[in-house]
Amino acid sequence: MSDPILVSTIPDFHILYPENVHQDERPGYTGFIVQSPFLLEFAKAIRDDWGYDFLTSVTAVDFFPETFEVVYHLFRSLGGGVLTFKVVLPRENPKIDSLYNIFPGSELQEREVYDMYGIVFVNHPDLRRILLWEGFAGWPLRKDWKEAYFEEESKPFSSRWPNGEAVRSESANPFHANLKYPPGFDPEKWIPDGEDALYMGLKQPENSDGMNTDYMIVNLGPQHPSTHGVFRMAALVDGETVVDLKPVVGYLHRNHEKIGERNTYLQNMPFTDRIDYINAMSNNFGYALAVEKLMGIKPPERAEYIRVIMAELSRIQSHFMVTGFLLNDLGAFFTPALYALKERELILDIFEEVSGSRMMCNYFRFGGLARDLPEGVLKKIHDLAFNRLPRKIDEMDELLTENEIVTARCKGIGILSAERAIALSAVGPILRASGVPYDIRRADPYSIYDRFDFDVIVRYHGDIYDRYLVRIEEMRESARILQQAIKQIPEGPIFEGKSQYQVKVPPGESYGRVEGPRGELGFYVVSNGQPNPVRYHIRAPSFINLTGLQEMCRNEKIADAVAILGSIDIVLGEVDR
Amino acid sequence: MVNEGLNKPGVDIPEEMQNQVAITTLDRIYNWSRSKSLWPMMFGLACCAIEMMITASSRFDFSRFGMEVMRPSPRQADVMLVSGTVTKKMIPQIVRLYNQMPEPRYVLAMGACASGGGPFKEGYNVVSGVDKFIPVDIYVPGCPPTPQALLHGLITLTKKIETEKLSEAEWYRKDFEEEIPVPILGPDLIDPRNFERIKQVSREQLEAKVLDESISTEDTL
Amino acid sequence: MGIRGIIKGLGITFKHLFETYSEDLKQGPDRYKTAEGIQDRLSADTKGIFTVQYPEEKIPVPEAFRYIPFLIYDELEGGERDIRCTSCGICAKVCPPQCIWITRSVNPETGRPIPKPEKFFIDIDICMNCGYCAEYCPFEAIRMDHDYEIAGFDRMNHHIYDMEKLLKPASYYAKTHPVQYAEEETARLEKEAKKAAAQAAKAA
């Protein structure tokens, strides 16, 4: 094993490269500022010489009216904390080198930054808009871009109180809808931008066998029973074999980040529920961690335990659901899913009793929780964790794992090797199924995860079957954590003082990350001391895991592409945000 | 027992025959058969779709109402459950799916988002309610509506179906045509029914802008 | 390809099927349409049929359950309604999608505001049922309703709730939220007792 000190310390890059790298010295900020021409060289050096081989997040911040900052977060796949560095760009004509050739995992994220800010990534292989469509007017996350229903820079809006009179936003808009066009726009002269760029991007292989074959483009989605929502894949097929494939996303783009920048810190909490809507508790957790880090507070003991219990219950129900729906995708329509959903219901009952809603829990507050466990709930969780869930996980295992059809459809399909998984920034069960034992609960423990005894599950084939196995085993580990947490949970307050609706957040930045059921779920929050965040970015595991979809699907059958997608486990709310 | 949905009220059936005979009208039999076999389209948009799946699954099981046949293809479906946030990028597809559904068709707007925009209403990519484009028969509020709330909505919908009259059903008329023009993705969403208004307002905005600029340049001079 | 795994799986599905009937026999007619029957199907050792047959059977909602908010009024003698809300505006400020509108009452003679709302709206087409308004209201005046059966055919006229639609009596609140109501009542009584004691002390 590597030396733990080596893994967790961040080298002094500003001393190593004094010309081009500086420390970020603004109060509350960490990391380094890299000169833009030096970016490629620096990225290469940190990957090859310093072991920062995993680019986890690429995003940008608009410091209106001065500059753009492109922010990179990296870590070592061996473990340890996050390295942050930034590149400052002018707001006029912003251009930056693409990191695609060094970290292919940046592909979709750089497209997203381009889509939202109009920052051009030079040498990016396929720089198109991703969440919006080609031809959309404006770069929505720039601070000087206003949406059609724009009311005020930040909430609370003054029209609500004390002289509030309910109006629908439509009535204030000249089109009576959520619309805004450039002045002088003539809809009759508009030629919609087709999707040629998308289809041209699908690469045909060089024909080696001398035979002339025609390729066909197949679109799956956005309305397709196997895509788990409004996801679309454009596949180039040769007979039944997928030659190339591109994910097309954005059909559920709900502008979380723009809305989040108008919201106060607390108001963002219920919105996080709706990012990964199968798994609200982990989202709450990640966001609460990020803001608590900024505020420099910690919740009381009991609250920490309840948080862990909720997060692990959430993981179990999410994995149950994925396993059931993976079987749906394989053709076992609904019986396994029904069994899985049954267990999920029992867990949702607990969420409902504790937080008030089955799915949109909105349970965490900065520095604690919304309310204590009601009477009798701990007993119910106890029953589930010690008795029912382990039994049912075993049953699921017995029902599916040795099933010959499952093994035939899953083994050896959709392979992602360990190197490629790291390069493509895959996280969560996908990364661990490819043989990289990276789990944030171990690698960079947050909350009180360092107190529990559990194993990080790893498998080595990197195919659908291993991803399925990792999930089954992870449920067992989660049940183990639950059992320990229930035994140890202390009495006490769940909140120091009284929960406030106006929280004071000092200026600075923070990146809070948790190991959600789909992998690293990160929240990047930048504050300037105002009640509203300057930047609220979600590092969404489902979205970034899709970067690897193309590679996994190549040379597989088109029917397997559906199963591979099922094994990646995307939640569209999180992909499109 | 007299079947209440089917039997015409006011007609007395001798007790010994109540299990075998029903006296009914054509309307009643038509509505009864339709409302007891509503096939929803398997079509999910966002968070609400998960609750819709749950409604179909073990605990709530809407096959008890003859709805178990969820069809992914619009051509075999009777009711479209718009379950989730309707975005501008998705609305062309939703309208197209609606156009492909055979008459009589019903639309249920599930959740705040589909009804009127929901918490994301202010977002730049969100359509404020699916009824801006397709006619909605019933609205189920909530975010998300719990499965029981959705079931209540579906039951209410069947009640609505039961009041319809065959003689007034517009979808059997010759001149009936309800193709909704598919919106276009432009600099923002373009509704083909609104060309004139868009043109006019945009022109006005341009004029206002030109005026604005001329004033401000005068100021600087 | 073998079939051992498939047969094992079929065994499990068969077990599920069998349990449905064995549970029916064991529990008898009490299994359906009784409160205990529903509780049994919600508990951690439920077996067999899992379906709760809405609308004949309804899953009881927990006290914390949140749907659309409502405003509470206390019933005074003579049928008058004492609205608890003081139009302090905290709920309108904290509401994440900003779907609460409040007009504060103004005394027409002095022009000073009076702590009562004149108008109160909630757009339930925007409300995300987050519960913040109920959580942060300092006067226990707004709470989350448990009534989820509110599907309707028309939204333009019905989905912006005004005060008439929002107001519900405190007795209704006591029924939906028994624990919370009892806690708040005791706290209120204690406070009043303290106040009275203080006043008595002052007078003496």
Ligand code: SF4
């Ligand atoms: S109404 Fe709420 S739960 Fe339903 S899609 Fe909209 S945000 Fe999600």
Ligand code: SF4
């Ligand atoms: S917070 Fe409570 S008292 Fe204040 S305006 Fe809202 S409902 Fe009324």
Ligand code: SF4
């Ligand atoms: S529940 Fe939340 S969204 Fe709804 S009115 Fe209250 S604060 Fe606003």
